[in-house]
Amino acid sequence: MRIPTWTSLRRPRRGRPARGTAGHAAGGTAASGPGARPCGAVRAAAGAGAALLLGASLTACGGGSGRGGAQEFHVLVYGDAGNKVEKQIVTEFNRTSPVKAVLDTIPGADYQQKLQTVINTPQAPDVFFNWGGGSIQPFVEAGLLMPLDEVFKDDPKVGDHFLPSVYNTAKIGGKAYGVPMRGTQPVLLFSNKKVLADAGVTPPKTWDDLLAAVKELKAHGVTPVALGGGDRWTTMMWFEYLYDRIAGPGLFEKAVGGDTGVWASQDSRAALAKIRQLVDAGAFGTNFDSVKFTDGGSAQLLAAGRAGFELMGSWEYSTQKDGDPGFAAKDLGYSTFPSVPGGKGDPADLVGNTNNFYSVMKKTKQPAAVAKFLKLMYSDTFVKAQLAIGNLPTTTNTEKFLDTSDDPAYARFQLGLVSKAPSFQVSWDQAYPPAAMTPVYQAVQRFTDGQSDADGFVKAMQALDAS
Numbered sequence: 001m002r003i004p005t006w007t008s009l010r011r012p013r014r015g016r017p018a019r020g021t022a023g024h025a026a027g028g029t030a031a032s033g034p035g036a037r038p039c040g041a042v043r044a045a046a047g048a049g050a051a052l053l054l055g056a057s058l059t060a061c062g063g064g065s066g067r068g069g070a071q072e073f074h075v076l077v078y079g080d081a082g083n084k085v086e087k088q089i090v091t092e093f094n095r096t097s098p099v100k101a102v103l104d105t106i107p108g109a110d111y112q113q114k115l116q117t118v119i120n121t122p123q124a125p126d127v128f129f130n131w132g133g134g135s136i137q138p139f140v141e142a143g144l145l146m147p148l149d150e151v152f153k154d155d156p157k158v159g160d161h162f163l164p165s166v167y168n169t170a171k172i173g174g175k176a177y178g179v180p181m182r183g184t185q186p187v188l189l190f191s192n193k194k195v196l197a198d199a200g201v202t203p204p205k206t207w208d209d210l211l212a213a214v215k216e217l218k219a220h221g222v223t224p225v226a227l228g229g230g231d232r233w234t235t236m237m238w239f240e241y242l243y244d245r246i247a248g249p250g251l252f253e254k255a256v257g258g259d260t261g262v263w264a265s266q267d268s269r270a271a272l273a274k275i276r277q278l279v280d281a282g283a284f285g286t287n288f289d290s291v292k293f294t295d296g297g298s299a300q301l302l303a304a305g306r307a308g309f310e311l312m313g314s315w316e317y318s319t320q321k322d323g324d325p326g327f328a329a330k331d332l333g334y335s336t337f338p339s340v341p342g343g344k345g346d347p348a349d350l351v352g353n354t355n356n357f358y359s360v361m362k363k364t365k366q367p368a369a370v371a372k373f374l375k376l377m378y379s380d381t382f383v384k385a386q387l388a389i390g391n392l393p394t395t396t397n398t399e400k401f402l403d404t405s406d407d408p409a410y411a412r413f414q415l416g417l418v419s420k421a422p423s424f425q426v427s428w429d430q431a432y433p434p435a436a437m438t439p440v441y442q443a444v445q446r447f448t449d450g451q452s453d454a455d456g457f458v459k460a461m462q463a464l465d466a467s
Contacts, residue, residue, distance in 0.1 A: 072100040073366040075358070075373070076115070076125035079105035081322040082182055082315065085385045089376050099369035109231065109294040116434060120144060126364040127373070131430040132170035132178050132357050134256075138433055139359070140172045146362045147175040151371050161378035166394040169354045169426075178357030179374045183391030184418050185313045185353040187237050190320075191333040195222055195308045203335035207245075207274065210338050214283045217308045226307035227284040228293030232441035233429055235288075235448050237311050238278070240351040240428055241337045242271045248344035249423040256431045260462040267344070272447065272454045274340065279448055289449065296323060303327040311337070313352055314414055317390035317407070334410070336417065349423040353430070355394050387411055392418070436464045 077086050083105055090103045104125065106114050111129075118124050119139060130136050139145050152158045159167045162180050170178025191203055196213075199220040204210035214224040228234040243252060247267035254262045262268065278284075291297040299316065301307040303324040310316065321328040339347035358377065360370055376382055378395045386393045387405035392414045405411040418424065429437045443460035446452040452460070 071098065071366065071369075072102050073126035073364060073370055073373075074102045074104055076104045076106065076128040078111045078129050078356070079107045080315070081318045082389065082391065084389060085182075085382070085391075088385050089382055092381060093373050093376060097369060097372065099366050101369075101373055107294070109292070112434065112437065124361055124363070126361055126366060127358050127370055128361070129181070130170075130178065130357050130359055131353060131427075132355070133172065133426070134431050134433055136170065136177055136357075136359055137172055138435075140177055144362055145177050146360045146364070146367070147177055148179065148360075149175065151360050151367060151374070153371075155371070155375070158375070161395055161397075163394045163396065166354045170357045170359070178359045179377050180355040180394050181358045181377050182356040183314070183386050183393050184355055184414065185315060185391075186350040186414060186417055186421075186424070187241070187311060187313050187337070187352040188316070188334045189337055190302065190310045190312055190316050191335070192302050192305055192308055192327075193331045193333040195305050196333070199308065201308065203333065204338040206338050207340045210283075211277070211281060213308065214278070214281050218282055222305070223285040223301065223307045224309060225283045226291070226298040226301040226310040227288040228291050228298035229284070229288035229445065229448065230290060230292040230297075231294050232445050233427070234293050234298065234312070236428055236440065236444045237313075237351065238275060239271070239444055240425065241311070242274050242340070243268070244349050244351060244423070244425055245337070245340040245345040245347070246271045246274065246343040248346075249349060249425050250344075252425060252428070252431070255461070256428075260464070263458045263461040268458065269454050272457060275448065279450075289445070299323060303332075314390070314392070317410060321390060321406070334413065346422045348417070348421055349425065350417060350421045351425045351427065353427060354424060432464060439464055 075086070075090065077083060083103075086103055086105075090101045094100050115128065115130075119128075120142065124144075136145065148158065149156060158179075159176060166180055166184065167176065170176060170180075189203065195217070196202065199213075199216045199222065201213045201216050202209075204213050217224040240252075247265070247270075251262045251265065251267055291301070293299060293312065296319075298307075298310055299312075299319050300323065302310045303320060312319075317328065317332070317334075320332050336347070337351075358374060360367070360374075364370055378397065380397065380401070383393045383395055383398055383401050384404050387398075387401055390406060390410060392398065392411055399415070402408055402411045402415065429440050432440060439460060443452075443457050446460075447454075447457040
Protein backbone atom coordinates (compact mmCIF):
# COMPACT_ATOMS: atom_id res chain seq x y z
CA MET A 1 0.00 0.00 0.00
CA ARG A 2 1.53 3.30 -1.06
CA ILE A 3 1.31 5.89 1.68
CA PRO A 4 -0.46 9.01 0.41
CA THR A 5 1.26 12.35 0.82
CA TRP A 6 -1.87 14.37 1.59
CA THR A 7 0.16 17.57 1.49
CA SER A 8 -2.80 19.83 2.11
CA LEU A 9 -2.88 18.72 5.73
CA ARG A 10 0.37 20.55 6.38
CA ARG A 11 -0.24 24.02 7.69
CA PRO A 12 1.49 26.44 10.07
CA ARG A 13 0.86 27.07 13.73
CA ARG A 14 -1.46 24.16 14.42
CA GLY A 15 -1.64 20.38 14.30
CA ARG A 16 -2.79 18.66 11.14
CA PRO A 17 -6.55 18.20 11.53
CA ALA A 18 -9.31 15.82 10.43
CA ARG A 19 -13.25 15.63 10.48
CA GLY A 20 -16.85 13.16 10.68
CA THR A 21 -19.19 12.41 9.83
CA ALA A 22 -20.17 14.89 10.32
CA GLY A 23 -19.62 14.76 8.44
CA HIS A 24 -19.79 16.86 8.12
CA ALA A 25 -21.25 11.95 16.72
CA ALA A 26 -20.84 11.18 28.66
CA GLY A 27 -19.00 10.51 31.16
CA GLY A 28 -18.95 11.13 35.08
CA THR A 29 -19.81 10.12 38.56
CA ALA A 30 -22.17 7.34 39.46
CA ALA A 31 -25.73 8.37 40.09
CA SER A 32 -26.87 8.22 43.69
CA GLY A 33 -30.07 8.42 45.68
CA PRO A 34 -33.34 6.49 45.50
CA GLY A 35 -34.15 5.19 42.07
CA ALA A 36 -30.96 6.50 40.45
CA ARG A 37 -29.52 4.48 37.58
CA PRO A 38 -26.11 3.10 38.53
CA CYS A 39 -23.25 4.29 36.36
CA GLY A 40 -22.54 1.69 33.70
CA ALA A 41 -25.91 0.01 34.09
CA VAL A 42 -26.05 -0.49 30.33
CA ARG A 43 -22.81 -1.89 28.98
CA ALA A 44 -21.67 -3.69 25.89
CA ALA A 45 -20.54 -6.59 28.02
CA ALA A 46 -24.10 -7.27 29.04
CA GLY A 47 -24.78 -9.73 26.27
CA ALA A 48 -26.58 -7.72 23.60
CA GLY A 49 -23.74 -5.24 23.27
CA ALA A 50 -26.10 -2.30 23.68
CA ALA A 51 -24.75 1.22 23.83
CA LEU A 52 -26.05 3.72 26.32
CA LEU A 53 -27.94 6.33 24.32
CA LEU A 54 -27.48 9.71 25.87
CA GLY A 55 -29.95 12.42 25.12
CA ALA A 56 -30.33 15.68 26.98
CA SER A 57 -29.08 14.07 30.18
CA LEU A 58 -25.44 12.98 30.18
CA THR A 59 -24.59 10.40 32.82
CA ALA A 60 -21.37 8.48 32.62
CA CYS A 61 -18.62 7.52 34.96
CA GLY A 62 -15.30 8.93 33.92
CA GLY A 63 -13.21 6.03 35.14
CA GLY A 64 -14.57 5.49 38.64
CA SER A 65 -16.05 2.37 40.18
CA GLY A 66 -19.39 1.17 38.93
CA ARG A 67 -22.11 -0.76 40.70
CA GLY A 68 -20.79 -3.41 43.05
CA GLY A 69 -17.27 -1.98 42.90
CA ALA A 70 -16.62 -3.20 39.36
CA GLN A 71 -13.90 -1.16 37.71
CA GLU A 72 -14.74 0.43 34.39
CA PHE A 73 -13.94 3.24 31.99
CA HIS A 74 -16.20 5.08 29.58
CA VAL A 75 -15.79 5.38 25.83
CA LEU A 76 -17.87 8.13 24.21
CA VAL A 77 -18.65 7.85 20.50
CA TYR A 78 -20.63 9.63 17.80
CA GLY A 79 -23.93 7.82 17.40
CA ASP A 80 -24.45 6.43 13.90
CA ALA A 81 -24.36 3.20 11.87
CA GLY A 82 -20.64 2.84 12.61
CA ASN A 83 -21.45 2.00 16.22
CA LYS A 84 -21.85 -1.65 15.23
CA VAL A 85 -18.10 -2.07 15.21
CA GLU A 86 -17.58 -0.04 18.37
CA LYS A 87 -20.02 -2.31 20.19
CA GLN A 88 -18.29 -5.41 18.83
CA ILE A 89 -14.83 -4.26 19.90
CA VAL A 90 -16.04 -3.28 23.38
CA THR A 91 -17.66 -6.68 23.78
CA GLU A 92 -14.46 -8.43 22.70
CA PHE A 93 -12.39 -6.38 25.13
CA ASN A 94 -14.74 -7.03 28.03
CA ARG A 95 -14.58 -10.83 27.59
CA THR A 96 -11.08 -10.92 29.03
CA SER A 97 -10.55 -7.63 30.85
CA PRO A 98 -11.32 -7.30 34.57
CA VAL A 99 -11.73 -3.58 33.96
CA LYS A 100 -14.78 -3.14 31.75
CA ALA A 101 -15.27 -0.65 28.92
CA VAL A 102 -18.67 1.06 28.81
CA LEU A 103 -19.75 2.42 25.45
CA ASP A 104 -21.76 5.65 25.50
CA THR A 105 -23.17 7.25 22.34
CA ILE A 106 -24.55 10.67 21.53
CA PRO A 107 -26.61 11.13 18.34
CA GLY A 108 -24.48 12.69 15.63
CA ALA A 109 -26.39 15.97 15.41
CA ASP A 110 -25.76 16.63 19.11
CA TYR A 111 -22.29 15.18 19.54
CA GLN A 112 -20.10 18.26 19.21
CA GLN A 113 -22.18 20.46 21.46
CA LYS A 114 -22.57 17.88 24.22
CA LEU A 115 -18.91 16.91 24.12
CA GLN A 116 -18.02 20.57 24.61
CA THR A 117 -20.44 20.69 27.53
CA VAL A 118 -18.96 17.77 29.47
CA ILE A 119 -15.29 17.67 28.44
CA ASN A 120 -14.04 19.71 31.40
CA THR A 121 -16.45 18.38 34.02
CA PRO A 122 -16.57 15.32 36.28
CA GLN A 123 -18.97 13.81 33.70
CA ALA A 124 -16.26 13.67 31.02
CA PRO A 125 -15.54 10.25 29.45
CA ASP A 126 -12.19 8.48 29.73
CA VAL A 127 -11.88 8.01 25.96
CA PHE A 128 -13.76 9.94 23.30
CA PHE A 129 -14.34 10.04 19.55
CA ASN A 130 -13.01 13.06 17.64
CA TRP A 131 -11.59 14.26 14.32
CA GLY A 132 -8.00 14.97 15.31
CA GLY A 133 -6.03 18.25 15.10
CA GLY A 134 -8.36 21.23 15.14
CA SER A 135 -11.09 19.40 17.04
CA ILE A 136 -8.85 18.50 19.98
CA GLN A 137 -6.31 21.31 20.01
CA PRO A 138 -8.20 23.37 22.64
CA PHE A 139 -8.38 20.30 24.89
CA VAL A 140 -4.64 19.75 24.54
CA GLU A 141 -3.92 23.40 25.29
CA ALA A 142 -6.15 23.17 28.37
CA GLY A 143 -4.14 20.19 29.63
CA LEU A 144 -7.08 17.78 29.48
CA LEU A 145 -5.61 15.06 27.25
CA MET A 146 -2.94 12.44 27.80
CA PRO A 147 -0.33 12.13 25.03
CA LEU A 148 -0.07 8.64 23.60
CA ASP A 149 3.56 8.23 24.66
CA GLU A 150 2.22 8.27 28.23
CA VAL A 151 -0.75 6.02 27.43
CA PHE A 152 1.47 3.44 25.69
CA LYS A 153 4.52 3.49 27.94
CA ASP A 154 5.12 -0.19 27.19
CA ASP A 155 4.63 0.18 23.43
CA PRO A 156 6.33 3.34 22.16
CA LYS A 157 5.99 2.19 18.54
CA VAL A 158 2.20 1.94 18.56
CA GLY A 159 2.08 4.51 15.74
CA ASP A 160 3.84 2.07 13.43
CA HIS A 161 0.58 0.15 13.10
CA PHE A 162 -1.05 3.05 11.19
CA LEU A 163 -0.31 5.00 8.04
CA PRO A 164 1.90 7.88 9.22
CA SER A 165 -0.01 10.45 7.19
CA VAL A 166 -3.15 9.54 9.14
CA TYR A 167 -1.62 8.95 12.56
CA ASN A 168 0.11 12.34 12.37
CA THR A 169 -3.23 14.05 11.86
CA ALA A 170 -3.83 13.86 15.60
CA LYS A 171 -0.39 15.20 16.53
CA ILE A 172 -0.22 18.57 18.23
CA GLY A 173 3.05 20.15 19.24
CA GLY A 174 4.89 17.07 18.03
CA LYS A 175 2.99 14.69 20.32
CA ALA A 176 0.30 12.21 19.25
CA TYR A 177 -3.06 12.49 21.01
CA GLY A 178 -5.27 10.15 18.98
CA VAL A 179 -5.53 6.55 17.83
CA PRO A 180 -7.32 6.06 14.46
CA MET A 181 -10.53 4.18 15.24
CA ARG A 182 -12.74 3.95 12.14
CA GLY A 183 -11.79 4.36 8.51
CA THR A 184 -10.61 7.00 6.13
CA GLN A 185 -13.58 9.05 4.95
CA PRO A 186 -13.21 10.79 1.60
CA VAL A 187 -16.27 12.66 0.40
CA LEU A 188 -17.72 11.00 -2.72
CA LEU A 189 -20.55 11.71 -5.12
CA PHE A 190 -23.08 8.96 -4.50
CA SER A 191 -25.93 8.23 -6.87
CA ASN A 192 -29.05 6.18 -7.47
CA LYS A 193 -28.07 4.16 -10.55
CA LYS A 194 -31.66 3.41 -11.53
CA VAL A 195 -32.70 7.06 -11.34
CA LEU A 196 -29.71 8.09 -13.44
CA ALA A 197 -30.39 5.37 -16.03
CA ASP A 198 -34.05 6.35 -16.33
CA ALA A 199 -33.02 9.95 -16.99
CA GLY A 200 -30.22 9.02 -19.38
CA VAL A 201 -27.63 10.50 -17.02
CA THR A 202 -24.17 9.23 -16.10
CA PRO A 203 -21.96 10.29 -13.18
CA PRO A 204 -20.47 13.68 -14.14
CA LYS A 205 -16.78 13.99 -14.91
CA THR A 206 -16.81 17.77 -15.40
CA TRP A 207 -18.73 20.74 -14.03
CA ASP A 208 -20.64 21.08 -17.29
CA ASP A 209 -21.58 17.40 -17.06
CA LEU A 210 -23.01 18.05 -13.61
CA LEU A 211 -25.10 21.01 -14.78
CA ALA A 212 -26.40 18.96 -17.70
CA ALA A 213 -27.33 16.13 -15.30
CA VAL A 214 -29.18 18.61 -13.08
CA LYS A 215 -31.24 19.76 -16.06
CA GLU A 216 -32.13 16.22 -17.16
CA LEU A 217 -33.05 15.02 -13.68
CA LYS A 218 -35.29 18.03 -13.13
CA ALA A 219 -36.98 17.29 -16.46
CA HIS A 220 -37.73 13.78 -15.17
CA GLY A 221 -39.33 15.13 -11.99
CA VAL A 222 -36.45 14.19 -9.69
CA THR A 223 -34.53 16.41 -7.29
CA PRO A 224 -31.07 16.34 -8.85
CA VAL A 225 -29.08 16.38 -5.60
CA ALA A 226 -30.26 15.32 -2.15
CA LEU A 227 -28.91 17.86 0.32
CA GLY A 228 -29.42 17.70 4.07
CA GLY A 229 -29.00 21.45 4.41
CA GLY A 230 -30.52 21.39 7.87
CA ASP A 231 -27.21 19.98 9.12
CA ARG A 232 -25.22 22.71 7.30
CA TRP A 233 -21.97 20.70 7.25
CA THR A 234 -23.46 18.76 4.34
CA THR A 235 -23.68 21.99 2.31
CA MET A 236 -20.14 22.86 3.35
CA MET A 237 -18.85 19.84 1.42
CA TRP A 238 -19.81 21.53 -1.85
CA PHE A 239 -17.82 24.61 -0.84
CA GLU A 240 -14.81 22.49 0.10
CA TYR A 241 -14.66 20.70 -3.23
CA LEU A 242 -15.33 23.75 -5.37
CA TYR A 243 -12.69 25.79 -3.56
CA ASP A 244 -10.22 22.95 -4.05
CA ARG A 245 -11.07 22.40 -7.72
CA ILE A 246 -10.87 26.12 -8.57
CA ALA A 247 -8.17 27.44 -6.23
CA GLY A 248 -6.30 24.27 -5.36
CA PRO A 249 -5.61 23.28 -1.74
CA GLY A 250 -3.33 26.26 -1.14
CA LEU A 251 -6.09 28.80 -0.58
CA PHE A 252 -7.59 26.99 2.37
CA GLU A 253 -4.16 26.14 3.79
CA LYS A 254 -3.37 29.83 3.86
CA ALA A 255 -6.74 30.78 5.31
CA VAL A 256 -6.60 28.33 8.18
CA GLY A 257 -2.99 29.34 8.76
CA GLY A 258 -4.09 32.92 9.41
CA ASP A 259 -3.98 34.58 5.98
CA THR A 260 -7.61 35.67 5.85
CA GLY A 261 -7.05 37.86 2.80
CA VAL A 262 -7.32 34.84 0.51
CA TRP A 263 -11.06 34.68 1.08
CA ALA A 264 -11.39 37.87 -0.97
CA SER A 265 -9.30 36.52 -3.85
CA GLN A 266 -10.51 36.05 -7.41
CA ASP A 267 -10.38 32.26 -6.99
CA SER A 268 -12.55 32.48 -3.88
CA ARG A 269 -15.16 34.53 -5.68
CA ALA A 270 -15.05 32.16 -8.64
CA ALA A 271 -15.84 29.24 -6.35
CA LEU A 272 -18.75 31.14 -4.83
CA ALA A 273 -20.06 31.90 -8.31
CA LYS A 274 -20.12 28.16 -9.10
CA ILE A 275 -22.06 27.45 -5.93
CA ARG A 276 -24.57 30.15 -6.80
CA GLN A 277 -24.86 28.71 -10.32
CA LEU A 278 -25.67 25.28 -8.91
CA VAL A 279 -28.27 26.58 -6.47
CA ASP A 280 -29.91 28.77 -9.09
CA ALA A 281 -30.08 25.80 -11.46
CA GLY A 282 -32.30 24.04 -8.90
CA ALA A 283 -29.79 21.31 -8.14
CA PHE A 284 -30.89 20.99 -4.50
CA GLY A 285 -34.59 21.71 -4.94
CA THR A 286 -36.23 24.39 -2.83
CA ASN A 287 -36.60 22.92 0.66
CA PHE A 288 -33.10 21.54 1.31
CA ASP A 289 -32.78 23.40 4.60
CA SER A 290 -35.69 21.38 6.00
CA VAL A 291 -33.89 18.09 5.23
CA LYS A 292 -31.12 16.51 7.32
CA PHE A 293 -28.65 13.73 6.81
CA THR A 294 -28.41 13.07 10.55
CA ASP A 295 -32.02 11.91 10.77
CA GLY A 296 -31.77 9.87 7.58
CA GLY A 297 -33.71 12.34 5.44
CA SER A 298 -31.30 13.02 2.58
CA ALA A 299 -30.12 9.40 2.41
CA GLN A 300 -33.73 8.27 2.14
CA LEU A 301 -34.37 10.68 -0.73
CA LEU A 302 -31.57 8.99 -2.64
CA ALA A 303 -32.61 5.44 -1.79
CA ALA A 304 -36.28 6.08 -2.57
CA GLY A 305 -35.48 7.37 -6.04
CA ARG A 306 -36.53 10.93 -5.28
CA ALA A 307 -33.01 12.26 -5.90
CA GLY A 308 -30.24 11.37 -8.31
CA PHE A 309 -27.10 12.28 -6.36
CA GLU A 310 -25.84 12.98 -2.85
CA LEU A 311 -22.42 14.37 -1.97
CA MET A 312 -21.46 12.63 1.25
CA GLY A 313 -18.61 11.06 3.16
CA SER A 314 -17.81 7.43 2.49
CA TRP A 315 -19.96 6.50 5.50
CA GLU A 316 -22.94 6.87 3.15
CA TYR A 317 -22.35 3.24 2.22
CA SER A 318 -22.89 1.97 5.77
CA THR A 319 -25.79 4.39 6.24
CA GLN A 320 -27.55 3.04 3.15
CA LYS A 321 -26.72 -0.55 3.99
CA ASP A 322 -28.21 -0.09 7.44
CA GLY A 323 -31.32 1.74 6.21
CA ASP A 324 -32.00 0.06 2.86
CA PRO A 325 -29.77 -3.00 2.24
CA GLY A 326 -31.43 -3.79 -1.06
CA PHE A 327 -30.70 -0.37 -2.48
CA ALA A 328 -27.11 -0.43 -1.17
CA ALA A 329 -26.46 -3.77 -2.85
CA LYS A 330 -28.09 -3.05 -6.21
CA ASP A 331 -28.46 0.63 -7.05
CA LEU A 332 -26.04 2.67 -4.92
CA GLY A 333 -23.42 4.20 -7.19
CA TYR A 334 -20.35 6.26 -6.33
CA SER A 335 -17.88 8.42 -8.18
CA THR A 336 -15.45 11.27 -7.63
CA PHE A 337 -16.30 14.96 -7.58
CA PRO A 338 -16.20 16.43 -11.10
CA SER A 339 -13.34 18.54 -12.39
CA VAL A 340 -13.70 22.26 -13.06
CA PRO A 341 -12.03 23.19 -16.36
CA GLY A 342 -9.42 25.92 -15.87
CA GLY A 343 -9.22 25.30 -12.14
CA LYS A 344 -5.95 25.03 -10.26
CA GLY A 345 -6.93 21.97 -8.25
CA ASP A 346 -6.05 18.45 -9.31
CA PRO A 347 -9.17 16.40 -10.21
CA ALA A 348 -7.73 13.61 -8.05
CA ASP A 349 -7.76 15.80 -4.92
CA LEU A 350 -10.02 14.69 -2.09
CA VAL A 351 -11.76 16.41 0.79
CA GLY A 352 -13.14 14.77 3.91
CA ASN A 353 -11.62 13.14 6.94
CA THR A 354 -8.40 11.20 7.13
CA ASN A 355 -9.99 9.19 9.95
CA ASN A 356 -11.70 9.53 13.32
CA PHE A 357 -9.71 9.12 16.52
CA TYR A 358 -9.94 8.05 20.12
CA SER A 359 -8.27 10.43 22.55
CA VAL A 360 -7.64 9.77 26.23
CA MET A 361 -8.49 12.10 29.09
CA LYS A 362 -5.60 12.81 31.43
CA LYS A 363 -7.81 12.23 34.46
CA THR A 364 -8.69 8.61 33.62
CA LYS A 365 -8.19 6.22 36.51
CA GLN A 366 -7.70 3.25 34.20
CA PRO A 367 -4.79 4.14 31.85
CA ALA A 368 -3.48 0.57 31.59
CA ALA A 369 -6.89 -0.83 30.65
CA VAL A 370 -7.44 2.03 28.20
CA ALA A 371 -4.10 1.26 26.50
CA LYS A 372 -5.09 -2.40 26.16
CA PHE A 373 -8.43 -1.38 24.69
CA LEU A 374 -6.89 1.00 22.16
CA LYS A 375 -4.52 -1.70 20.89
CA LEU A 376 -7.59 -3.44 19.48
CA MET A 377 -7.85 -0.58 16.96
CA TYR A 378 -5.23 -2.28 14.80
CA SER A 379 -6.26 -5.88 15.43
CA ASP A 380 -7.32 -8.18 12.59
CA THR A 381 -10.80 -8.33 14.11
CA PHE A 382 -11.13 -4.56 14.02
CA VAL A 383 -9.94 -4.28 10.41
CA LYS A 384 -12.31 -6.97 9.15
CA ALA A 385 -15.25 -5.53 11.10
CA GLN A 386 -14.70 -2.04 9.66
CA LEU A 387 -14.38 -3.41 6.13
CA ALA A 388 -17.61 -5.32 6.64
CA ILE A 389 -19.58 -2.07 7.03
CA GLY A 390 -17.84 -0.30 4.16
CA ASN A 391 -15.15 1.56 6.11
CA LEU A 392 -11.52 1.54 5.05
CA PRO A 393 -9.21 1.37 8.10
CA THR A 394 -5.84 3.12 7.91
CA THR A 395 -3.86 0.39 9.61
CA THR A 396 -0.79 -1.12 7.96
CA ASN A 397 -2.50 -4.53 7.83
CA THR A 398 -5.62 -3.35 5.98
CA GLU A 399 -4.64 -4.27 2.46
CA LYS A 400 -4.45 -8.01 3.10
CA PHE A 401 -8.10 -8.04 4.24
CA LEU A 402 -9.68 -6.05 1.39
CA ASP A 403 -11.23 -9.17 -0.13
CA THR A 404 -13.08 -9.80 3.15
CA SER A 405 -14.91 -6.50 2.79
CA ASP A 406 -18.66 -6.57 2.37
CA ASP A 407 -18.01 -4.86 -0.96
CA PRO A 408 -14.38 -5.38 -2.08
CA ALA A 409 -14.91 -3.18 -5.14
CA TYR A 410 -15.97 -0.26 -2.94
CA ALA A 411 -13.02 -0.79 -0.60
CA ARG A 412 -10.55 -0.90 -3.48
CA PHE A 413 -12.16 2.16 -5.09
CA GLN A 414 -11.58 4.17 -1.92
CA LEU A 415 -8.07 2.83 -1.44
CA GLY A 416 -7.19 3.77 -5.00
CA LEU A 417 -8.45 7.31 -4.52
CA VAL A 418 -6.79 7.85 -1.16
CA SER A 419 -3.49 6.33 -2.24
CA LYS A 420 -3.25 8.52 -5.34
CA ALA A 421 -4.72 11.79 -4.06
CA PRO A 422 -2.19 14.64 -4.39
CA SER A 423 -4.10 16.43 -1.63
CA PHE A 424 -6.57 15.24 0.99
CA GLN A 425 -8.03 18.42 2.42
CA VAL A 426 -9.53 18.17 5.87
CA SER A 427 -13.08 19.43 6.35
CA TRP A 428 -13.28 23.12 7.14
CA ASP A 429 -15.20 22.73 10.38
CA GLN A 430 -12.50 20.47 11.78
CA ALA A 431 -9.53 22.43 10.50
CA TYR A 432 -10.63 25.46 12.52
CA PRO A 433 -10.95 25.34 16.33
CA PRO A 434 -14.38 24.25 17.61
CA ALA A 435 -15.39 27.84 18.38
CA ALA A 436 -15.31 28.61 14.65
CA MET A 437 -17.62 25.76 13.68
CA THR A 438 -20.91 27.61 14.03
CA PRO A 439 -19.68 30.76 12.24
CA VAL A 440 -18.47 28.59 9.33
CA TYR A 441 -21.83 26.84 9.13
CA GLN A 442 -23.68 30.16 9.27
CA ALA A 443 -21.56 31.66 6.50
CA VAL A 444 -22.15 28.61 4.29
CA GLN A 445 -25.88 28.45 4.94
CA ARG A 446 -26.52 32.17 4.53
CA PHE A 447 -24.71 32.29 1.19
CA THR A 448 -26.42 29.16 -0.13
CA ASP A 449 -29.83 30.45 0.93
CA GLY A 450 -29.22 33.82 -0.71
CA GLN A 451 -29.29 35.65 2.62
CA SER A 452 -25.79 36.97 1.96
CA ASP A 453 -23.80 37.67 -1.17
CA ALA A 454 -20.15 36.94 -1.96
CA ASP A 455 -19.00 39.98 0.02
CA GLY A 456 -20.97 38.79 3.03
CA PHE A 457 -19.45 35.31 2.84
CA VAL A 458 -15.93 36.72 2.48
CA LYS A 459 -16.42 39.03 5.46
CA ALA A 460 -17.74 36.18 7.62
CA MET A 461 -14.83 33.88 6.78
CA GLN A 462 -12.26 36.63 7.30
CA ALA A 463 -13.62 37.11 10.82
CA LEU A 464 -12.77 33.54 11.84
CA ASP A 465 -10.06 33.03 14.43
CA ALA A 466 -7.69 30.26 13.31
CA SER A 467 -5.49 30.45 16.40
